[in-house]
Amino acid sequence: MRDETCRVCGQPLSRPSRTGRRPVYCSRACQARAYRARRGPVRPVEVPESSRRAERRTEIAQVVWRIAAEQGLHAVSMRSVAAAAGVSVRVVQYHFGTKHQLLVDSLELLHRTNEQLAAGRIQADLTDPKALLRAILDEFLPLDAHRRLSLRALAGYYTRSLTDPALAAVFLSGDRSLEDFVALVLRYAEEQGELRPGVHVTSTADVLVSAVAGLALDVVHGTRSARDVREIIARQLDQLFRDATSFPAKPATRR
Structure with missing residues (x-):
């Protein structure tokens, strides 16, 4: 004889339905509980975190x-x-x-x-504009493994961007932002009386950024050393600032 009580909660069961089938659960809730028990514990869906x-x-x-x-x-x-x-x-x-x-x-x-x-x-310390400019321009040079890898990868990307508008848009998204930052530092130095007379701030910023970008590729190719390029940059900054520091007379050599 079939049980007269619910298999889940033990409550008395109602009479058989018109079809003649005797119920085994007292409610749909108990039926659902039994179904979940047969399937095992419900595992939450793992949603990968955005991080x-x-x-x-x-x-x-x-x-x-x-x-x-x-x-x-x-x-x-x-x-x-x-x-x-x-x-x-x-x-x-x-x-x-x-x-x-x-x-x-x-x-x-x-x-x-x-x-x-x-x-x-970079320590953005305007109390020493020349040191700040050296630090900014150093970022172009392959002075560590990541910067060397980055320069090599960016060289390939740049060539491809000449015919790929989507890649070009990435390069142009920050167009002139670095030149503007260098000009800002130079202008501050000018206001503090640290620049030599006659320095055109905007064009000088353009020249510095363009020059170090090209010299950095020489380092990647091995035609110049990073030390030589840093000396070139230091001499250029000395020509701009009043407190010029003397450097060895030996010119930077190309390899």
Whole structure:
């Protein structure tokens, strides 16, 4: 004989329905509880945290930078990036969608990373404008592993951006921001009477930034040393400031 009480809560059961089937649960709630018990505990859906997703995107972007720096931007593909990152192609697609978006987003992340690292190294102390300018211009030089990798990757990106509007937009998003910052420091030094007479602040800022960017590529190519370039920068700053410091007469040599 079938039980006369609910299998879940033990409450008395009602009479059989018109179909003749005797109920085994006293209510839909008890029926649902029994169903959940048979299926086992409900596991919450794991939703990846936004911070973890950002970390994974950065990890994949770092692989893009490395491939671009070591093999050239043409070697970057969804498959090569996935293999080097130790993930599946679907994971790369999940985070970036297409190869082109992977390139664009990785360039944006590289710019953002460089800005964050530079902000941590540069002490924005206007009490010594010349030292501040040296620190700003040093950021262009491959003085550590990341800056060397970044310069090599950016060289490939820049060439590609000449025919790719989306990549060009990343380069142009901060157009003249660095030159304006250098001009701001020079203008402050001028107001404090530290610059030599006749210095044109805006054009001087343009020349300094353009010159160090080109010299940095010489260091990457190995035709100049970082030490030589830093001496060149120091001499240029000495010509701008009143408190010029003497340097050895030995000219910087090209290799």
